[in-house]
Amino acid sequence: MKIAVIEKHLGKFRVGIAGAGGLGSNCAVSLARAGVGTLVIADFDIVEEFNLSRQYYFRDQTGLPKVLALRENINRINKAITVLTYQVKLDTSNIPEIFKGCHLIIEAFDSAEMKEMLIGTVQEKMPGIPLIVGSGLAGWGKNEDIKCRKIDDSLYICGDETLETTEEFPPMAPRVGIIAAMQANLAVELIMKME
Amino acid sequence: MKIVLNNREEEFERDVMTVSDMITLKNFSFKLKIIKINGKLILRDNYDSTVINDGDNVQMFYLMSGG
Numbered sequence: 001m002k003i004a005v006i007e008k009h010l011g012k013f014r015v016g017i018a019g020a021g022g023l024g025s026n027c028a029v030s031l032a033r034a035g036v037g038t039l040v041i042a043d044f045d046i047v048e049e050f051n052l053s054r055q056y057y058f059r060d061q062t063g064l065p066k067v068l069a070l071r072e073n074i075n076r077i078n079k080a081i082t083v084l085t086y087q088v089k090l091d092t093s094n095i096p097e098i099f100k101g102c103h104l105i106i107e108a109f110d111s112a113e114m115k116e117m118l119i120g121t122v123q124e125k126m127p128g129i130p131l132i133v134g135s136g137l138a139g140w141g142k143n144e145d146i147k148c149r150k151i152d153d154s155l156y157i158c159g160d161e162t163l164e165t166t167e168e169f170p171p172m173a174p175r176v177g178i179i180a181a182m183q184a185n186l187a188v189e190l191i192m193k194m195e
Numbered sequence: 196m197k198i199v200l201n202n203r204e205e206e207f208e209r210d211v212m213t214v215s216d217m218i219t220l221k222n223f224s225f226k227l228k229i230i231k232i233n234g235k236l237i238l239r240d241n242y243d244s245t246v247i248n249d250g251d252n253v254q255m256f257y258l259m260s261g262g
Contacts, residue, residue, distance in 0.1 A: 023262045112227040112258040116239075119229055119258075123236045136259040151254045152234050165261035176261075 006192070007035035011080070013191045014038040016102035018090055018118055020045070020066040022171050023134045024108030025056035025073075026180035027187075032074040032081045034188055039074070041067050042086040042098055054173040092117065096125045104190055106183050107133040112164070119155070128154060132186055136160035137179045138169035146175075148182050158182040196249040201256075210249075214242040217253070227258040 017024045020043035043066045047057045061069040067085035122131045136159035145160040230237045231254040
């Protein structure tokens with residue numbers, strides 16, 4: 001398939017991204033470069049200097065809301081992508097509203113409790129919408145442990161499913177980037193099969 | 196009883212078990228996890244009351260912090 005045909009197809013779809021940290025910012029940029037037409041990005045946080053070790057922001061963006069900084073960065077890459085931003089903390093009641101109309105959702109939260117909340121909410125209130133979860137990205141190396149697994153048509157998981165971020169195993173750009181790109185790669189695969 | 200756990204057939208020496216029993220027997224000790232039985236998400240609060248039946252398809256994965 002030629003790139004123009006692929007981009008035309010991807011351009012018709014809308015992807016929700018829950019969280020704009022290491023996974024969310026890198027995944028969003030990857031999807032934007034690929035040509036996914038609309039990205040709905042939700043995150044309450046602001047860019048801080050320590051985020052720059054792995055998140056898709058720049059030094060002059062510290063202090064800005066992550067969603068606005070990310071929209072700016074995506075616009076600089078591809079002006080044709082529509083980026084809808086929500087600077088809110090996602091919860092069980094606003095998730096269905098914010099991600100309404102999305103063809104699939106990327107889970108990109110930091111905390112495991114938030115991951116659990118999002119999975120529960122999407123599975124219950126948005127049945128049939130595929131959710132791509134990231135779990136286990138801490139540290140460095142161990143390429144061979146990173147995988148992508150289909151639970152069923154509505155739930156996929158990317159990561160090593162083992163390493164939790166701690167002081168000993170901080171999140172680092174290479175491994176976070178691999179898993180963010182895996183999530184984006186799977187999103188493209190699923191969208192290419194959608195009508 | 197036999198179930199399919201994460202796409203592999205597993206046999207348990209009992210006729211009936213709850214989700215909590217399976218967690219104990221398999222030593223799925225990590226606190227945050229997602230469990231689906233035949234495609235249905237089982238909430239944490241229902242692990243004690245949800246029964247796994249012979250032939251059920253059970254999927255389990257851990258949720259690790261970091262993102």
